Amino acid sequence: MKLPLLALVCATHLATTSASLGSKKHVQVLKRQATTAPPPPKPSTPTNVPTATASGIPPLSKITMGMPSAPTPLVTATFSAGAEPPIKGAPPLPSPFVFMLNEWPAQDRVPETNTPEVQEWMKELEGFNIPNISPTTDGSCAGDIEAAAQAAQRGWWTCGGYTRSTDIVACPDKLTWGVSFDDGPGPYTQTLLDYLKSKNISSTFFLVGSRVIERPTVVIEEYMAGHEISVHTWSHRPLTSLSNEQIVAELGWTRKAIRRMIGVSPTTMRPPFGDIDDRVRAISLAMGMVPLLWTRTPSGGVFDTNDWKVAAGEVTGLQSFQTFENIFNNASALDNGFIVLQHDVHEITVDMAVGYTLDAALNHNPKFTLKAIGQCTNTPATDMYLETTTNTTFPYPNNTKVDVDGDGKAETAIGATTSDAALIQSSIFTVLFGALMAAFGSMI
Ligand SMILES: [Zn+2]
Numbered sequence: 001m002k003l004p005l006l007a008l009v010c011a012t013h014l015a016t017t018s019a020s021l022g023s024k025k026h027v028q029v030l031k032r033q034a035t036t037a038p039p040p041p042k043p044s045t046p047t048n049v050p051t052a053t054a055s056g057i058p059p060l061s062k063i064t065m066g067m068p069s070a071p072t073p074l075v076t077a078t079f080s081a082g083a084e085p086p087i088k089g090a091p092p093l094p095s096p097f098v099f100m101l102n103e104w105p106a107q108d109r110v111p112e113t114n115t116p117e118v119q120e121w122m123k124e125l126e127g128f129n130i131p132n133i134s135p136t137t138d139g140s141c142a143g144d145i146e147a148a149a150q151a152a153q154r155g156w157w158t159c160g161g162y163t164r165s166t167d168i169v170a171c172p173d174k175l176t177w178g179v180s181f182d183d184g185p186g187p188y189t190q191t192l193l194d195y196l197k198s199k200n201i202s203s204t205f206f207l208v209g210s211r212v213i214e215r216p217t218v219v220i221e222e223y224m225a226g227h228e229i230s231v232h233t234w235s236h237r238p239l240t241s242l243s244n245e246q247i248v249a250e251l252g253w254t255r256k257a258i259r260r261m262i263g264v265s266p267t268t269m270r271p272p273f274g275d276i277d278d279r280v281r282a283i284s285l286a287m288g289m290v291p292l293l294w295t296r297t298p299s300g301g302v303f304d305t306n307d308w309k310v311a312a313g314e315v316t317g318l319q320s321f322q323t324f325e326n327i328f329n330n331a332s333a334l335d336n337g338f339i340v341l342q343h344d345v346h347e348i349t350v351d352m353a354v355g356y357t358l359d360a361a362l363n364h365n366p367k368f369t370l371k372a373i374g375q376c377t378n379t380p381a382t383d384m385y386l387e388t389t390t391n392t393t394f395p396y397p398n399n400t401k402v403d404v405d406g407d408g409k410a411e412t413a414i415g416a417t418t419s420d421a422a423l424i425q426s427s428i429f430t431v432l433f434g435a436l437m438a439a440f441g442s443m444i
Contacts, residue, residue, distance in 0.1 A: 049318070052355030054195055063310060063317030063351050070347065073190040075217055079224050086226050087381050089388045091263040093224075097216040104257070107210035108235050111253050113245035117406030121252035121287065122245060124402060128286040130244060131278045139238020139275040147240075154277040156240065161296045164281060168268075168292045171337030171376030177361055178339035178373040179203040180294065181353070182232055182270065185211055185218035186345035193221055195354040199362065202372040204292065206232035206270040209254030211345065216261045223262040228372045228384050231255055231269040231289055238275040247283045255289075256405050264385035265404045265411065267395040268292050268374075288386055288395045288402055292373055295338035301330040304341045305357055311346040317356075324357050328364060339373055387411065 049060055056070055083093045105111035111118065133154055137144040141151070141159035151159040163169055171178045181192065181203055196203060205222050207229060212219055223229050233239065233250040234257075242250065251269060259265045269289035271280060276291055284291055295303040306323045309315045315323075331338055342357065343349040361368050369376075374384050382388040386402060389395070404411040 049321070050356055050360055053359055054354050056191075057351050057355030060317045060321055060356055063348055063355075065311065065313035065348070067348070070188075072187045073194070075190060075221070076194060077221050077224070078217065079220050083224065085224060085262070085264075087264070087385065087388050089382060090385065091387060093220065094260065094263045097213075097261055099213055104213055105234060105249075105253055107213070110235050110237055110242065110246050111249040113243070113249050117256070118245060118249045118252060120403050120406040120408060121248050124288070125244070125248065125283060125286045128282060130282045130286065133277060133279040135242060136238070136240040136277075139241045139273060155281065156277040157293060158238070158240070158273060158275045161300075163293070164278070166281060166285060166290065167276070168290060168339075168373065168377055170295045170334075170339060171371070171373070172378070173337045173369070173376070174335060175331065175366055175368050176337030176376050177331070177368045177370045178295075178337065178376045179342075179358075179370050180206060180270075180292070180339060180373055181342050181344040182206040183208055183211070183236065183343050183345035185215040185222070186350070188347045188350040189215070189218050189344045190221075192344050192350045192354055193218070193225060195358070196227070197225060199358070201358070201370045202227055202375060204228040204230055204373040205344070206230045206292075207254065207258060208232050208236050208345075209234035209257040210236075212254065212257040212261060219258065219261045228268075228374045228381075229258055229262065229264075230266045230292060231258065233269075233272055236272045238273050239271045239280045240275050240277045244279070244283060247280060248287065251284065251287055251289060252406070255287075259404050259411070264387045265402070267384055267386055267389055285395065290395045293339070294341040295334075297330050297334060301326065303327055303330065303338050305352070307349040307352045307357075308343050308346075310352060311343070311348045317348070317352060320352060321356055324360070328360075331368070337376055339376075
């Protein structure tokens with residue numbers, strides 16, 4: 001399946017996209033899926049259609065693809081090079097970013113792998129046990145029958161919701177809402193940032209590298225406002241469909257772009273569409289990035305607001321809100337908290353969040369506590385970045401020789417007192433990974 005160049009939507013739409021190909025094969029697979037994985041319950045009629053309290057947000061019934069655009073919001077805060085970030089021990093903000101065409105891969109394409117940077121980052125995998133799992137056809141269950149049949153062994157999240165103990169999939173405390181926004185920064189992210197500030201809410205932002213180089217000041221504002229910054233790849237492809245080198249390139253270039261803007265490198269990542277298996281996991285962990293997904297209930301309920309479907313014209317804002325109401329029901333049935341998937345790259349998804357979903361969450365009874373994912377999992381803020389973490393188990397293994405910018409020199413000195421830290425990493429990792437594999441069955 002050929003994905004559009006600018007794949008800006010997440011989650012479960014992969015199967016939908018495959019189905020739209022209309023081939024008999026795909027239809028058959030979807031039917032088979034339906035027998036093994038019952039669809040989530042139908043959205044109920046919203047009992048109380050809310051009115052937006054924030055100014056400039058259209059009524060819910062008007063939020064749909066093709067609605068008129070509001071003026072792009074102005075940047076409300078500026079930060080100078082050398083400014084002190086809110087993370088203890090973090091370096092001051094770097095010099096202002098100047099885009100140079102020859103310094104970055106083409107936007108929204110899988111970066112070339114035969115480059116000095118990617119080859120340098122490939123060294124981070126040396127000594128690690130990267131499972132020899134074949135890439136999937138397109139990251140969807142429906143697109144790859146063989147891979148789908150092995151989904152459990154592969155630990156494939158997209159196809160059956162299989163997780164490993166290294167994945168972060170929920171907030172531990174009941175009624176705690178892990179706030180996350182993906183795919184930005186976008187032209188309306190500023191509106192969201194202003195709203196979050198007014199409500200004193202922190203979020204985790206999963207950034208696409210191709211967007212980071214477009215809007216560096218927004219990335220800086222997110223970071224300086226105390227939000228958490230995480231990697232969401234360079235071109236937003238399903239990672240299970242890529243080669244090891246391509247996965248490294250996707251993660252490496254995004255990490256490098258983020259570091260160029262804010263001076264630190266995230267220790268976490270979220271795979272586009274949630275498309276992760278044991279190979280993608282192992283590569284991410286070897287590069288010092290812990291996977292953060294979003295919550296699924298045992299019955300198949302997913303904490304996906306479906307805001308991306310509104311932007312894609314598949315549902316209306318009202319229908320998306322109905323899905324969202326199910327999240328409330330799912331949340332009440334859980335013993336723990338949960339992580340919710342939302343997007344800030346489109347005006348529509350920002351309007352949904354600012355006007356309706358976050359407001360509804362804040363006004364919910366019983367009360368939800370809204371926090372960024374690192375906060376809700378009690379992860380110290382310093383652990384969220386390679387340059388500031390002092391934790392030897394997050395990300396695990398302790399990355400002491402990571403060359404983020406590909407210049408041949410390690411970017412962080414924390415714990416890097418030995419000449420062969422990579423070997424130490426690998427031995428720690430081998431033990432932990434071996435235990436993991438023993439717990440979850442044999443590898444493919
Ligand atoms: Zn995404």
